Amino acid sequence: MKFCSLSSGSSGNCQYIETNNTRLLVDGGFSGKRIEELLSSIEVEPNTLDGILVTHEHIDHVRGVGVLSRRYDLPIYANCNTWLGMEKSIGKIKENNIKSFVTEEHLDIKDITILPINIFHDALEPVGYIFFYKKIKISIITDTGWVNDNIKNHIKGSDLYLMESNHDVNMLKNGTYPWPLKQRILSESGHLSNDYAGNVLGEVISGNRETILLGHLSKDNNTPDLAHRTVKEILVNKGINVDKDIKLDLTYRDRITKVYNL
Ligand SMILES: [Zn+2]
Ligand SMILES: [Zn+2]
Secondary structure, X not given: OEEEEEEOOOOOOEEEEEOOOOEEEEOOOOOHHHHHHHHHOOOOOHHHOOEEEOOOOOHHHHXXXXXXXHHHOOOEEEEHHHHHHHXXXXXXXXXXXXXXXXXXOOEEEOOEEEEEEEOOOOOOOOEEXXXXXXXXXXXXXOOOOXXXXXXXXXXXXXXXXXXXXXXXXXXXXXXXXXXXXXXHHHOOOOOOEHHHHHHHHHHHOOOOOOEEEEEOOOOOOOOHHHHHHHHHHHHHHOOOOHHHHOEEEEOOOOOOOOOEEO
């Protein structure tokens, strides 16, 4: 199984997952043209995709979804509330490319089994995704204000985690954002801080060669170095030898990560 974060952050989100038979995007938060460019940098033709899974209707997750679906005849997968929420912004979608799933129920796309799970964010019915292929498991959890036991239980044992590490709480509190926006981000339907991400990861990983990617980093209220350092410190304090036991990497707002082979 292969994974590549094509980009992650408030200006756009798009993740790529591949097996021998199946190629999926999670979100398409850039223009169609930009997503085509990102895909071509890993030598993937958009018309070879099997579909796009949407986490929630915010524009940084759906901007190019409709364009790609129309241009390459791609199915879009989302729950009914997300379909309602994104209807206007993604434009007209061909009937047989409208795929609805039920959150917390498994669905299969070719050889990948997918479990969409409830997360907590100011969208209609936002989800995280867990992907299963043979013995490999990938979890994507971004855009959530908190992580409950249900999420922790579901993501435990993944080989790769894309975990939101949006902000440093002090940078956010002392920064220039208006107070209501600060409150929104800090709320239980906002975004996860570096500390929060570190603590969740500390609870769910076992130090067994997992790959951890920190995602949805804020441009204004975080730095890649600070996010990495904060999460690393928390994991080290929990007895994990970060340099040896796991791989702790970052995702980027405007470029791809390497392609992870699991
Ligand atoms: Zn987002
Ligand atoms: Zn969002």
